[in-house]
Amino acid sequence: MLIKNISAIALVGALSGLGFAGEQPPAWITVDDEAYQLVKEGMPSLFTGYETEQGLIDRLANISQGKVHIVAIHPKKVTALSLYLHMKQKRCGGFIQHETAEAAISGVANAFNPPASIAAINYQISEDDMVRKLIGQTKESSIRETIQQLSRYHDRYYKSKTGVEAANWIKDYWQKLAGDKTGVSVKTVDHNDWQQPSVVMTWQGSETPDEIVVIGGHLDSINGRNISLKAPGADDNASGIATITEVIRVLVESNFKPKKTIKFMGYAAEEVGLRGSSEIARQHKNQGAKVVGVLQLDMTNYNGSQDDFNLVSDYTNDRQNKFIAELSKKYLPQLKVGYTRCGYGCSDHASWHNNGFPASMPFEAKFNQSNRSIHTERDTLDQMGGNANHALKFSKLATAFVVEMAKHAGNGNPQPPKPDPNPNPDDGKYKQLSTGKGTCLGILSDSGKTGIRASSGDCTGATSQLWSIDSKGLVHPKHAPNKCLIMRNWKKGVNTAELGECKAEQLNQRWQLDGGRINNLAYPNFYLTHFGRYYGDWTGVWKKYKSDYQKWSWKK
Incomplete structure (x- = not known):
C-alpha cells in the first residue's frame, strides 16, 4: 500500500553488496504491467x-497479451x-514468485485460460437450517480476541522469530478448538527457503472426501518501510485469520459433519510474492487434488465502503463469485x-486461480477505499474502532460458503454443545477451586504484595479460597x-499466576475450565498448575x- 514521504534510500541500501548472476539460481517473478513499469522507471536496478x-518472454507475452511480465532477479x-x-502501490504485492x-x-x-473442469462444479444452496443456526452462533468478541492476540507480536514477518511464534500459536489454538473431534487434524507445513510455516487444519469429508473446500488467508505481516519495524498487521491479515478461526469454532462446536473435506489454511510469506500459498496450491495440483472451491479472506475488518462485501472480480472464478453473492442475498x-x-x-x-482451481475473495472495501494503515505500525484494532464488527459479517458469509460447499452429512439440526458436568460458578457467586490433590487455590499476602498460592492443607473455605469466573x-x-x-509471560522466564488490575481485553487474564484443567487463552497450551x-x-x-x-474442579 502507498506510504507517503518515504524515499528509496533504504531500498538502495538493501540492494548494495548483492551478488551478480551465476552465484545462485534466480528468483522467477511474474509481475503485472503496472508494477513492472513502476520498477523500471523508479528502481530499475531491482x-x-x-x-x-527472449523465448520465455515471447511465450509469456503470447499468453498474457502484455498484461504480465516474467523477470529473473537475484533472490536477495x-x-x-x-x-x-x-x-508505491495502493494495494498488496503485484507479483508472484515461482521456483522455475x-x-x-x-x-x-x-x-488467463482456466481449465474447463471448473465449469462442472454444481453450486446449489440447500443447507438452509444448518447455515442459519450456525451463523447465529458467530461472535464478534471471539474474532476480536484473536485479532488482539496476533497483533501483539512485534511482527509476523516470514523470516522473523515472532513470525514463527505467531504461526505456531495459530496451530496450537486451532488444535485446541478441534479438540478430539473425529476426522479433524491440524499441522504446520514447513517451507524450505524460510522459517515461518503455514498452518493447515483438515476436516475429512464423510461421503466424498476427495472433493476439497479450502478457506484460507495469510498469517504473515510486513512493515512496508523497513522489515525491522513493528508490523502488528491487525487488519492485514490478523482479521482474516480471526475470521477463519471463528468459522472453525462455530463448526466444531456444532454437530456439523461435512460430506466433502474442508481445509482451513493460514499461509506463510504472502507479503513477499504469495510464496506459502503458491507452494501449497501447486502441491494440490501436482497431487491431482480435486479442489472444488477456495475462499480467500485477506483483510475483513476495515469498513471503508458503502458495500459490506466487495467481491474481487479479477483473477477469480466468475461462477463462484455469483454463488457467493447469492449466499449473501439469501442468508x-x-x-x-x-x-x-x-x-x-x-x-x-x-x-x-493460477493452478486451475476456482477461487474467490470477498474484500472489506473498494480497493481505492481500503485501509491506508496497513503495512505500518498503525495497523491496529484501534484504527478500526476497537471492535471486529465488520469481520463478523465475513465470518457469517464464510460459514455459509463452507457449509453450502461441503454440505452436511448428519441428520437433524445442529445441537448445542453438551453442558459441562462441572460448570463455572455464575457471575458473582464464589466457590472453592480445588486440585486433584485436595488443595485449594488461595491468596497469600506478603509485605503488601499480593501473590497467588495454593493452600498446602485441606480446603478451609476461607474467603481467601473463594473464586468466581465470569462470562x-x-x-x-x-x-x-x-x-x-x-498469567505472566512464560517466554520471559516467569510462569507465575498473580493478581492484578482486571483488563478483559488482555488474553493472559482470560481462563477456561477445559476437561478438568484450566488453561489460559493467551497461551492455550499452558495450564494452571499447583507445584x-x-x-x-x-x-x-x-x-x-x-x-x-493440574486437575481442577469447583467444590460443591
Whole structure:
C-alpha cells in the first residue's frame, strides 16, 4: 500500500553488496504491467543481474497479451522488490514468485485460460437450517480476541522469530478448538527457503472426501518501510485469520459433519510474492487434488465502503463469485455486495486461480477505499474502532460458503454443545477451586504484595479460597473482587499466576475450565498448575502433563 514521504534510500541500501548472476539460481517473478513499469522507471536496478531468455518472454507475452511480465532477479532482491511495491502501490504485492520459469508460465496460462473442469462444479444452496443456526452462533468478541492476540507480536514477518511464534500459536489454538473431534487434524507445513510455516487444519469429508473446500488467508505481516519495524498487521491479515478461526469454532462446536473435506489454511510469506500459498496450491495440483472451491479472506475488518462485501472480480472464478453473492442475498439480505478489482498477485486467491482451481475473495472495501494503515505500525484494532464488527459479517458469509460447499452429512439440526458436568460458578457467586490433590487455590499476602498460592492443607473455605469466573473468563477472588488472575509471560522466564488490575481485553487474564484443567487463552497450551510442597507450594502455569496438581474442579 502507498506510504507517503518515504524515499528509496533504504531500498538502495538493501540492494548494495548483492551478488551478480551465476552465484545462485534466480528468483522467477511474474509481475503485472503496472508494477513492472513502476520498477523500471523508479528502481530499475531491482530487475538487473540476470538475463531472461527472449523465448520465455515471447511465450509469456503470447499468453498474457502484455498484461504480465516474467523477470529473473537475484533472490536477495525479492525483499527489496516487495518493499518498493508496498511503498508505491495502493494495494498488496503485484507479483508472484515461482521456483522455475516453466512454473511461472504455467501459472499465468491458467490465470488467463482456466481449465474447463471448473465449469462442472454444481453450486446449489440447500443447507438452509444448518447455515442459519450456525451463523447465529458467530461472535464478534471471539474474532476480536484473536485479532488482539496476533497483533501483539512485534511482527509476523516470514523470516522473523515472532513470525514463527505467531504461526505456531495459530496451530496450537486451532488444535485446541478441534479438540478430539473425529476426522479433524491440524499441522504446520514447513517451507524450505524460510522459517515461518503455514498452518493447515483438515476436516475429512464423510461421503466424498476427495472433493476439497479450502478457506484460507495469510498469517504473515510486513512493515512496508523497513522489515525491522513493528508490523502488528491487525487488519492485514490478523482479521482474516480471526475470521477463519471463528468459522472453525462455530463448526466444531456444532454437530456439523461435512460430506466433502474442508481445509482451513493460514499461509506463510504472502507479503513477499504469495510464496506459502503458491507452494501449497501447486502441491494440490501436482497431487491431482480435486479442489472444488477456495475462499480467500485477506483483510475483513476495515469498513471503508458503502458495500459490506466487495467481491474481487479479477483473477477469480466468475461462477463462484455469483454463488457467493447469492449466499449473501439469501442468508444476509441486509448486507450489500459490490465488486472491485485488486490486480495481479494481490493475495493468495491468485495462487489457487493460477493452478486451475476456482477461487474467490470477498474484500472489506473498494480497493481505492481500503485501509491506508496497513503495512505500518498503525495497523491496529484501534484504527478500526476497537471492535471486529465488520469481520463478523465475513465470518457469517464464510460459514455459509463452507457449509453450502461441503454440505452436511448428519441428520437433524445442529445441537448445542453438551453442558459441562462441572460448570463455572455464575457471575458473582464464589466457590472453592480445588486440585486433584485436595488443595485449594488461595491468596497469600506478603509485605503488601499480593501473590497467588495454593493452600498446602485441606480446603478451609476461607474467603481467601473463594473464586468466581465470569462470562468473559476473568477469574476474581472474593478476597479482592476488583482484581483478576493474570498469567505472566512464560517466554520471559516467569510462569507465575498473580493478581492484578482486571483488563478483559488482555488474553493472559482470560481462563477456561477445559476437561478438568484450566488453561489460559493467551497461551492455550499452558495450564494452571499447583507445584506442590516440594517447590514451595505455589501456583503458576505449566505445559500439560499427567498430574493431579493440574486437575481442577469447583467444590460443591
